Amino acid sequence: MPGTCVVGLQWGDEAKGKLVDILTESHEIVVRYQGGANAGHTVVSGGETWKLSLIPSGILRDDVTCVVTGGVVLDPANVIREIDGLEARGVRVAGKLLFSDRAHVVFPWHMAEDKTLDGSVSDGEAIGTTGRGIGPCYRDKVGRSLAIRLGDLYRSEFKQKFDHVVAIKQQLVGDLDAASIFEQYLAYAERLRPLVADTTAYLLDAVEEGKPVLFEGAQGALLDIDHGTFPYVTSSNSSGVGVSSGSGVPGRWIDRVIGVVKAYSTRVGGGPMPTEQDNEVGAHLRERGREYGTVTQRPRRCGWFDAVAARYTARLSGADELAVMLLDVLGGLDELKICSAYRINGKRVTQFPAHVDDLRIAEPEFEALPGWKEEISGVRTEADLPEAAKRYIARIGELLGRPVSIVSVGPDREETIRCSGR
Numbered sequence: 331m332p333g334t335c336v337v338g339l340q341w342g343d344e345a346k347g348k349l350v351d352i353l354t355e356s357h358e359i360v361v362r363y364q365g366g367a368n369a370g371h372t373v374v375s376g377g378e379t380w381k382l383s384l385i386p387s388g389i390l391r392d393d394v395t396c397v398v399t400g401g402v403v404l405d406p407a408n409v410i411r412e413i414d415g416l417e418a419r420g421v422r423v424a425g426k427l428l429f430s431d432r433a434h435v436v437f438p439w440h441m442a443e444d445k446t447l448d449g450s451v452s453d454g455e456a457i458g459t460t461g462r463g464i465g466p467c468y469r470d471k472v473g474r475s476l477a478i479r480l481g482d483l484y485r486s487e488f489k490q491k492f493d494h495v496v497a498i499k500q501q502l503v504g505d506l507d508a509a510s511i512f513e514q515y516l517a518y519a520e521r522l523r524p525l526v527a528d529t530t531a532y533l534l535d536a537v538e539e540g541k542p543v544l545f546e547g548a549q550g551a552l553l554d555i556d557h558g559t560f561p562y563v564t565s566s567n568s569s570g571v572g573v574s575s576g577s578g579v580p581g582r583w584i585d586r587v588i589g590v591v592k593a594y595s596t597r598v599g600g601g602p603m604p605t606e607q608d609n610e611v612g613a614h615l616r617e618r619g620r621e622y623g624t625v626t627q628r629p630r631r632c633g634w635f636d637a638v639a640a641r642y643t644a645r646l647s648g649a650d651e652l653a654v655m656l657l658d659v660l661g662g663l664d665e666l667k668i669c670s671a672y673r674i675n676g677k678r679v680t681q682f683p684a685h686v687d688d689l690r691i692a693e694p695e696f697e698a699l700p701g702w703k704e705e706i707s708g709v710r711t712e713a714d715l716p717e718a719a720k721r722y723i724a725r726i727g728e729l730l731g732r733p734v735s736i737v738s739v740g741p742d743r744e745e746t747i748r749c750s751g752r
């Protein structure tokens with residue numbers, strides 16, 4: 331059975347990029363199936379840091395094909411910059427990267443709409459989007475009449491479609507230089523032409539031939555449009571449920587789902603976060619974990635590990651096992667806390683609430699665990715971890731009901747421990 335999937339179980343930035351890079355060793359194809367340039371995935375290897383946005387983290391290995399499917403919204407200017415940046419640093423991209431002709435294209439009006447409309451959620455707190463036009467592009471996809479897919483750019487009707495869309499968008503976002511946008515997108519299309527393919531057919535062939543395929547989730551399950559902390563979410567299915575709809579590969583081909591969590595919680599943008607620590611603990615996590623957004627450089631909100639939320643998303647995503655990342659960041663704290671239940675209106679709750687207003691008033695019930703002082707980035711086996719660190723990861727596994735198979739103790743590929751949990 332060929333499919334492995336990496337899914338973030340929190341609000342994104344769980345270090346999926348690092349994990350995908352490691353797992354790529356044993357896969358032939360790496361697939362991005364949802365989201366867009368809102369994602370920022372970091373890979374550190376041999377002292378070099380790579381920040382990937384739309385292109386799967388597998389691109390750094392030579393014998394891997396990277397596929398961006400139709401579930402993704404694609405900003406051609408951004409992706410061309412990304413390709414150029416990789417090639418300038420000696421990474422071969424040609425022949426290793428495919429874009430779906432079904433992917434929806436992000437246009438300048440989507441970015442403009444993102445800027446004007448974010449912040450107008452009815453209860454007053456802005457979603458705090460990345461401003462990459464993600465929501466507006468997905469809105470046009472669902473609305474259909476104003477959508478343009480990558481494959482459309484190569485067809486003779488493109489001009490007619492573009493003129494139709496631009497005339498309506500002018501009314502929404504004001505003056506647009508339609509002629510120059512059109513010319514620009516024709517040029518982008520030419521540049522991307524050799525990479526555009528029917529990736530659904532490609533991936534179905536691959537899984538039917540038994541090729542090992544790795545699916546790289548973007549964002550995290552708590553940002554899932556249907557199952558996350560709506561409306562403070564992204565616009566795609568960023569939990570495990572998005573793999574099939576985004577890629578066209580039926581779930582039956584995926585036999586291993588790895589749920590990725592940070593050893594604590596972070597969130598960028600608006601919306602409730604019950605375990606947030608707006609105090610010296612949060613500051614410790616932010617500074618030690620360098621918790622500043624990869625895409626927007628915003629400081630990430632930091633807090634204790636929320637096992638109520640992560641247990642929900644582990645189940646939702648069908649996680650078979652867990653990767654616990656950034657464990658080293660917790661070093662130096664006397665006491666660690668894990669939220670194992672909420673109190674909502676005086677009632678103890680272990681089920682993650684469906685309505686954001688219930689989550690907003692949820693008071694976390696914490697378990698306290700001992701911390702450790704040792705520097706653990708040099709540790710390579712589970713046995714060599716401090717007892718307190720072993721207890722901490724074991725408790726996460728227990729609360730989420732899954733074995734911890736990987737622990738990360740630093741950003742580098744090498745700073746990784748494979749556990750006996752699986």
Ligand code: GDP
Nearest residue numbers: 343344345346347370371372656738739740741
């Ligand atoms: P992604 O969006 O899930 O791929 O995660 P990001 O790349 O946005 O954020 C994760 C950050 O943590 C990056 O800066 C990584 O280099 C870094 N990182 C990954 N694993 C570890 C780890 O185990 N320890 C520390 N200290 N940093 C890590």
Ligand code: IMO
Nearest residue numbers: 342343368369370458459460548549564598599
């Ligand atoms: P990776 O893949 C963390 C957040 C934004 C905002 C909300 C909606 O690196 O984990 P959007 O621009 O998608 O409409 O913004 O979602 N967000 C992320 N937060 N990591 C990400 O991606 C994110 N992508 C979107 O901050 O709160």
Ligand code: MG
Nearest residue numbers: 343370371624
């Ligand atoms: Mg990120």
